[in-house]
Amino acid sequence: xxxxxxxxxxxxxxxxxxxxxxxxxxxxxxxxxxxxxxxxxxxxxxxxxxxxxxxxxxxxxxxxxxxxxxxxxxxxxxxxxxxxxxxxxxxxxxxxxxxxxxxxxxxxxxxxxxxxxxxxxxxxxxxxxxxxxxxxxxxxxxxxxxxxxxxxxxxxxxxxxxxxxxxxxxxxxxxxxxxxxxxxxxxxxxxxxxxxxxxxxxxxxxxxxxxxxxxxxxxxxxxxxxxxxxxxxxxxxxxxxxxxxxxxxxxxxxxxxxxxxxxxxxxxxxxxxxxxxxxxxxxxxxxxxxxxxxxxxxxxxxxxxxxxxxxxxxxxxxxxxxxxxxxxxxxxxxxxxxxxxxxxxxxxxxxxxxxxxxxxxxxxxxxxxxxxx
Amino acid sequence: xxxxxxxxxxxxxxxxxxxxxxxxxxxxxxxxxxxxxxxxxxxxxxxxxxxxxxxxxxxxxxxxxxxxxxxxxxxxxxxxxxxxxxxxxxxxxxxxxxxxxxxxxxxxxxxxxxxxxxxxxxxxxxxxxxxxxxxxxxxxxxxxxxxxxxxxxxxxxxxxxxxxxxxxxxxxxxxxxxxxxxxxxxxxxxxxxxxxxxxxxxxxxxxxxxxxxxxxxxxxxxxxxxxxxxxxxxxxxxxxxxxxxxxxxxxxxxxxxxxxxxxxxxxxxxxxxxxxxxxxxxxxxxxxxxxxxxxxxxxxxxxxxxxxxxxxxxxxxxxxxx
Ligand SMILES: Cc1ncc(C[n+]2csc(CCOP(=O)(O)OP(=O)(O)O)c2C)c(N)n1
Ligand SMILES: [Mg+2]
Numbered sequence: 001x002x003x004x005x006x007x008x009x010x011x012x013x014x015x016x017x018x019x020x021x022x023x024x025x026x027x028x029x030x031x032x033x034x035x036x037x038x039x040x041x042x043x044x045x046x047x048x049x050x051x052x053x054x055x056x057x058x059x060x061x062x063x064x065x066x067x068x069x070x071x072x073x074x075x076x077x078x079x080x081x082x083x084x085x086x087x088x089x090x091x092x093x094x095x096x097x098x099x100x101x102x103x104x105x106x107x108x109x110x111x112x113x114x115x116x117x118x119x120x121x122x123x124x125x126x127x128x129x130x131x132x133x134x135x136x137x138x139x140x141x142x143x144x145x146x147x148x149x150x151x152x153x154x155x156x157x158x159x160x161x162x163x164x165x166x167x168x169x170x171x172x173x174x175x176x177x178x179x180x181x182x183x184x185x186x187x188x189x190x191x192x193x194x195x196x197x198x199x200x201x202x203x204x205x206x207x208x209x210x211x212x213x214x215x216x217x218x219x220x221x222x223x224x225x226x227x228x229x230x231x232x233x234x235x236x237x238x239x240x241x242x243x244x245x246x247x248x249x250x251x252x253x254x255x256x257x258x259x260x261x262x263x264x265x266x267x268x269x270x271x272x273x274x275x276x277x278x279x280x281x282x283x284x285x286x287x288x289x290x291x292x293x294x295x296x297x298x299x300x301x302x303x304x305x306x307x308x309x310x311x312x313x314x315x316x317x318x319x320x321x322x323x324x325x326x327x328x329x330x331x332x333x334x335x336x337x338x339x340x341x342x343x344x345x346x347x348x349x350x351x352x353x354x355x356x357x358x359x360x361x362x363x364x365x366x367x368x369x370x371x372x373x
Numbered sequence: 374x375x376x377x378x379x380x381x382x383x384x385x386x387x388x389x390x391x392x393x394x395x396x397x398x399x400x401x402x403x404x405x406x407x408x409x410x411x412x413x414x415x416x417x418x419x420x421x422x423x424x425x426x427x428x429x430x431x432x433x434x435x436x437x438x439x440x441x442x443x444x445x446x447x448x449x450x451x452x453x454x455x456x457x458x459x460x461x462x463x464x465x466x467x468x469x470x471x472x473x474x475x476x477x478x479x480x481x482x483x484x485x486x487x488x489x490x491x492x493x494x495x496x497x498x499x500x501x502x503x504x505x506x507x508x509x510x511x512x513x514x515x516x517x518x519x520x521x522x523x524x525x526x527x528x529x530x531x532x533x534x535x536x537x538x539x540x541x542x543x544x545x546x547x548x549x550x551x552x553x554x555x556x557x558x559x560x561x562x563x564x565x566x567x568x569x570x571x572x573x574x575x576x577x578x579x580x581x582x583x584x585x586x587x588x589x590x591x592x593x594x595x596x597x598x599x600x601x602x603x604x605x606x607x608x609x610x611x612x613x614x615x616x617x618x619x620x621x622x623x624x625x626x627x628x629x630x631x632x633x634x635x636x637x638x639x640x641x642x643x644x645x646x647x648x649x650x651x652x653x654x655x656x657x658x659x660x661x662x663x664x665x666x667x668x669x670x671x672x673x674x675x676x677x678x679x680x681x682x683x684x685x686x687x688x689x690x691x692x693x694x695x
Binding site: 099131132133136140142144145149164166167168172191196357358359362363364 | 397428429431432433434435436437438439440441442443444445446447449461464465468469471472473474475476477478479480511512513514534535536562563609610611613645
């Protein structure tokens with residue numbers, strides 16, 4: 001049902017793809033980005049749709065950052081500026097029945113996978129109507145019943161969770177599903193991340209891991225994060241198929257991540273995509289990122305993917321100025337609506353809260369007078 | 374028929390696998406013809422193909438995988454090879470499984486089996502009792518069965534519960550305890566049991582320490598004192614009402630646990646009785662735990678490190694004299 005027995009293989013599908021791993025190892029793709037990558041012809045059918053999710057995300061997160069500066073958000077604000085092209089490609093190919101475990105810079109992907117913007121606003125504002133009901137905030141949100149897992153902070157922890165969900169789906173006889181999770185180059189250095197990638201390959205689940213090297217983990221640059229020549233080389237070590245990606249190029253993101261999703265769906269081994277970009281904001285909005293050097297800001301991977309996409313659209317006349325203007329206005333309107341709706345909703349109150357961390361109310365520990373109230 | 378505590382755990386899992394298609398077992402060496410480091414899953418992989426799965430040595434990912442499967446409707450049982458190695462999975466157990474219901478309103482029905490506690494010669498890394506640590510965090514139910522019957526029915530209960538359960542099974546009891554047969558029903562989860570009635574002193578205990586406490590009570594009975602022994606069964610939730618009712622009968626309290634002394638189950642028992650039953654006490658409540666050092670290898674050291682029936686009896690006599 002769930003895995004392979006010692007006596008042999010219990011599913012035919014499993015057998016076929018298992019053999020593939022061996023045969024296809026030499027096919028590991030490590031197409032390196034050309035030094036100064038030219039935008040590809042935006043032939044991808046999802047190019048404009050993806051651009052609109054990116055635009056919505058940028059507009060939303062700019063508003064969020066300004067609310068943060070105005071003291072209107074409790075706790076941190078973490079945005080994905082510069083990472084929208086990679087992220088949107090993570091969400092846009094997913095279907096109902098798929099599992100998505102995003103991390104902190106994945107608003108574009110979350111939106112493309114179907115997260116309503118109002119749920120984001122609700123979570124940042126602590127609305128009781130939001131998915132987290134004020135119990136958790138900011139990027140720590142999800143709707144597991146809709147395949148949107150709710151990340152915990154601890155980086156790398158979600159990889160194996162997706163593996164388990166995929167095993168259960170396989171066990172139930174579901175078909176054509178995949179899981180996709182994202183990770184930063186920093187999070188890739190945790191033990192959990194390593195254990196998760198390894199167990200994914202051992203269980204041979206249809207998983208895509210999209211790693212974004214944005215060249216910093218908080219303030220720490222790559223040379224203090226890892227010492228291997230190239231992170232994508234780890235794909236071979238884990239038994240994944242691996243690809244590199246210029247994350248500033250939307251067409252490439254759609255192409256490479258779209259391909260990885262397809263291959264996972266087709267029963268190939270787990271897929272690793274390593275995208276290269278520069279984080280164009282602080283780690284969070286509290287951070288002025290003054291540690292990002294001028295040299296690195298001049299690197300080709302420091303290009304703003306949203307500007308680059310819009311330039312391509314204008315250059316190739318994929319949309320006229322009028323249309324672009326309308327899209328921008330619609331994005332602003334969506335953002336406005338999300339925040340104003342969330343702002344009208346009630347926030348939780350300590351007195352009315354149901355302080356039970358387990359679902360079995362009859363098994364709640366009655367701490368009594370000796371402990372908490 | 375005679376059945377051991379370990380066999381009861383195996384039988385419970387066989388029944389669970391048989392009765393419930395959602396159940397699977399995930400752990401190191403549990404599968405194949407091997408059946409686990411202690412043979413708690415012996416023969417199950419063959420009987421239930423594809424549902425008793427060997428894993429890499431990846432405690433974090435084992436529990437993470439179980440969480441993901443549970444979210445998709447499965448009822449995974451994770452076997453840690455030794456409780457001690459569950460430290461590697463603490464993050465998944467405490468921060469992922471333990472927070473999930475509170476955060477999302479969706480519980481995570483996983484059962485993590487921890488072969489716990491000391492046996493001779495096992496040393497610092499194969500002897501730990503971690504129930505106090507797991508009980509400290511919100512969102513988990515922590516079971517510590519002390520009898521063959523409880524090992525069986527409580528494991529079945531654990532899998533039925535929608536919330537994550539840490540099931541602390543004691544390795545010392547694996548072979549030492551025997552029962553004639555397995556019950557169909559046990560006591561309700563979360564209810565403590567009066568293992569021996571008495572009137573002069575209440576000893577609150579659980580897991581292997583229950584048996585040390587019972588032999589201490591036996592010994593002291595010869596001196597004319599009747600000790601009441603409470604078996605907590607689950608340490609979270611902690612059945613404070615049963616403990617208080619016992620102290621109301623005896624006026625004296627000794628809490629006995631095998632985990633390390635700083636904080637923990639015994640401290641919790643004393644705190645609750647002191648706060649809620651101070652007027653019931655005729656003497657200062659006391660507790661006895663393992664020593665505040667890593668668990669030693671040599672039997673001479675080990676038998677002094679953990680509370681023995683002798684040490685428990687000595688402490689009990691002291692309280693009775695007060
Ligand atoms: C296990 C763990 N340690 C530390 C942190 C604190 N932390 C949150 S984000 C972050 C940097 C993450 O860097 P990276 O994975 O590269 O993602 P990026 O922020 O660059 O997108 C750190 C250190 C954490 N969340 N988890
Ligand atoms: Mg980074």
